[in-house]
Amino acid sequence: MSTITPHTHEPDDHPESLPGGAGTAVRPPRLIHTEATTEIPVHLLFRDEPAPEARRPAVVNRRRGTGEQPRTVRPAQVRRRPELRPDPDLQERPARVLPGAAGVLAGLGGVAGCVATTWWAGVLPGAVPGAGLGAAQWAAYAGTGALGLFGFGGLARGRTGRAWVLGLFGRYRGTVRRTGLLWINPLLRRRRADVRLRHWRSGAVPAADANGVALRVVVLVVWRVRDTARALLGIEEHETYLRECVESALARVPVELPGGARSGADAAGDALTRLVAADVAPVGVEVFSVQPVRVEYAPEVAAAMQRRRIAALDAQQRATMLSSVVDSVEDTVTRLTTRGLVELDDYERKALVRDLTVAFCSARREPA
Known part of the structure; x- marks a missing residue:
């Protein structure tokens, strides 16, 4: 193991003459000689300036000739809040539908086929005796009846502000936002979604002001469903999730009582809107405004705060x-x-x- 032997230069006993005629002694700087390093000025070992973070990490207990690797001090890593990422495959897309006239024609064709088959079998009263109800007649009944049921059973009426979310055997097949008479495959499962602009007035939600005093706040939320697939299929109940996000935001944002600074009330509303909008965006809900409409003290502190x-x-x-x-x-x-x-x-x-x-x-x- 190498040893560090400090070696210093002793000053001369006789002062040296300077060009100015002053007889002052000039001492060389104190140095340390080691086996693994060159000469290091002593004053560099006792600097008070903190080392900048951009420099190399500090090397701890590195000894020459021992094969020991330098150990670096790594900065502590800050854990970030996990982001809620929606399923990329679950995204609203238009479904394939036909005009309602196609369903009406198919239904009428099925009815006409049933009537023709009945005439063919001679079952109608007053008709000429026909071939009777045989296998061919029953097959014709089955085909025309299925055509009629399939045509009339797929008719649907699309309304403004409403949408149909379609699924087949648990798989998302698309969303219908068209209006008027439509024909939708009757084998698909339909779930209606309200895509109009809506507002929700909450009950008394617990909150606190800037000093930590307990409050009860009633908020008005203006929102709508932007992505029907994520709102209806990506979460169990998007309205319940919206209420819980509002309660979570009120627990993080201080709210002021009426009569305070107007800028403070606006700042609280803006902060609530940003937080709630960011929380509900991954589930296909769009929030436009979250504003407190009534703020009062909690019952347990109302009397004392009123006094x-x-x-x-x-x-x-x-x-x-x-x-x-x-x-x-x-x-x-x-x-x-x-x-x-x-x-x-x-x-x-x-x-x-x-x-x-x-x-x-x-x-x-x-x-x-």
Whole structure:
């Protein structure tokens, strides 16, 4: 193992003459000699400046000739919040449908086929005896009947603001947003979705203000379903999920009572809108606004906070009234002395100020 042998240069006993004629001694810098390094100035070992983060990581206990690898100090890694990523395969796409006229024609064709088969079999009253009900007739009945049921059974009416989410054997087959009379494959499962702009007024949701005082907040949420596939198939109940996201956002954003700064109320509404919109976007819901419409203290702290608020308003009213009385007294005394109506010494001035203050305070406390 290598050893570090400090080696210093002793200063000369005789001072050296400098060009300026001053006889001062010049000492060489103190150095350390080692087997593995070159000469290192001692003052570089005791620097107070912190090493910048952009430099190389510090090497700990590296010894030459021992085969030991340097150990670096790695910065602590900050764990990020996991992002909610929707299923890329579950995305709204238009479904294949036919105009309603095609279904009507198919249904009428099936009915006409059944009537023709009946005439062929001679079953109609007053008809010429036919071939009877044999295997061919029953096969014709089955085909024409299936055609009629398939045609009339697939008719659907599309409405504005409503959509159909179609599925077959548990697989998403598309969304129908068209309006009017349509024909949809009757074998597909239909789930209706409301894609209109909607609003939801919540109940009293627990919240807190900037000081941590418990509140009850009622919010108004304006939202709509943007992606029907993710809203109906990607989550069990998107309306329940929206309510839970609103409660979660109110637990993270402080809300102010009515009567506070307007900018603070707007900032709380904007923060709530951003948080809720970011939480519900992966499930196909679009949020436009989340605004508190009623804010009140929680029942457990309502009485105490109401007394505190009344006391603060009373103190503010008293301070305002006192300032008004003092201004009135000062204006009165100044006018009397300036116009020469009275000549007052210090004692008389103090007495006049006291009497005027009592009179003005009594007049302001009397009810109108």
